Amino acid sequence: MVGTVKEISNHGAGLGYRQELSENLASREHGIDVVEILADQWMSPGSLGQLREISERFDTVTHGVAMSLAGAGRIDTKYLERVREVVEVCQSDYYSEHLAATHIPGIDSQHLCPPIVSAESRRACVRNVKQANSALGVPLAIENITYSISTTSDHLEAAKFFADVVVDSDSLILLDVANLYINSQNHRFDPEVYLSQLPLERVVHIHLAGGVTTSTGKLIDSHSESIAEGIWDLARNTAELCNPRTVIVERDQNFPDADVLLEEVATARSIYFDHQ
Numbered sequence: 001m002v003g004t005v006k007e008i009s010n011h012g013a014g015l016g017y018r019q020e021l022s023e024n025l026a027s028r029e030h031g032i033d034v035v036e037i038l039a040d041q042w043m044s045p046g047s048l049g050q051l052r053e054i055s056e057r058f059d060t061v062t063h064g065v066a067m068s069l070a071g072a073g074r075i076d077t078k079y080l081e082r083v084r085e086v087v088e089v090c091q092s093d094y095y096s097e098h099l100a101a102t103h104i105p106g107i108d109s110q111h112l113c114p115p116i117v118s119a120e121s122r123r124a125c126v127r128n129v130k131q132a133n134s135a136l137g138v139p140l141a142i143e144n145i146t147y148s149i150s151t152t153s154d155h156l157e158a159a160k161f162f163a164d165v166v167v168d169s170d171s172l173i174l175l176d177v178a179n180l181y182i183n184s185q186n187h188r189f190d191p192e193v194y195l196s197q198l199p200l201e202r203v204v205h206i207h208l209a210g211g212v213t214t215s216t217g218k219l220i221d222s223h224s225e226s227i228a229e230g231i232w233d234l235a236r237n238t239a240e241l242c243n244p245r246t247v248i249v250e251r252d253q254n255f256p257d258a259d260v261l262l263e264e265v266a267t268a269r270s271i272y273f274d275h276q
């Protein structure tokens with residue numbers, strides 16, 4: 001596995017590519033090392049030509065939301081074929097997905113649901129990751145999600161489950177720092193202890209994002225606000241513990257001027273890459 005991490009290129013810091021940002025990004029390419037392509041947005045017939053143009057303008061990494069790695073059934077082979085097309089157009093050296101269930105046979109939750117923490121579920125997750133690995137031809141980087149309910153109240157157990165799936169499937173990690181921060185605040189655990197359970201030498205990719213606070217004080221991972229200071233602080237701590245190849249600022253709504261996002265990208269770049 002260490003060899004696999006070494007084979008991943010240094011992509012640098014950038015943004016999740018969104019159509020709403022495309023015009024603004026065209027004139028600011030100098031501030032972006034890489035854009036993250038959401039594969040699920042590029043699966044309609046005929047969209048790959050435009051994706052090819054983007055991949056010629058920017059260094060790209062690829063990411064998805066609907067593989068359902070923690071689902072009970074096998075992964076849809078037609079979905080994997082479409083993801084593989086995106087991976088090939090972007091010439092990705094890895095592909096990232098959430099350790100989550102988005103559907104079970106016959107039901108689409110339209111939502112990232114946390115995995116059931118059990119030995120049987122772990123075996124199913126590992127089997128699914130291996131199926132995806134061989135179908136895509138590149139290693140998977142597995143992402144930690146936010147959750148409002150969990151099948152275990154022991155968050156160390158949840159961290160251990162995540163780590164076991166990563167190690168047993170010989171995968172990489174996408175560490176979403178915002179997701180970890182939000183979970184630690186909403187469920188009252190120490191993010192540093194959670195991190196201590198993970199094989200951080202496998203982290204190749206970081207996500208950062210800003211969310212909202214509800215009237216009851218709960219944090220929501222809405223990707224709609226500037227990144228909060230608590231998340232930047234946790235990012236600085238994680239930069240001491242891992243050497244990612246890619247750092248992405250995620251923004252999906254309430255888009256500010258591109259200069260605001262590029263400032264966040266510059267901060268992320270300095271946190272993770274200035275000391276390397």
Ligand SMILES: [Fe+2]
Nearest residue numbers: 143176207250
């Ligand atoms: Fe994320």
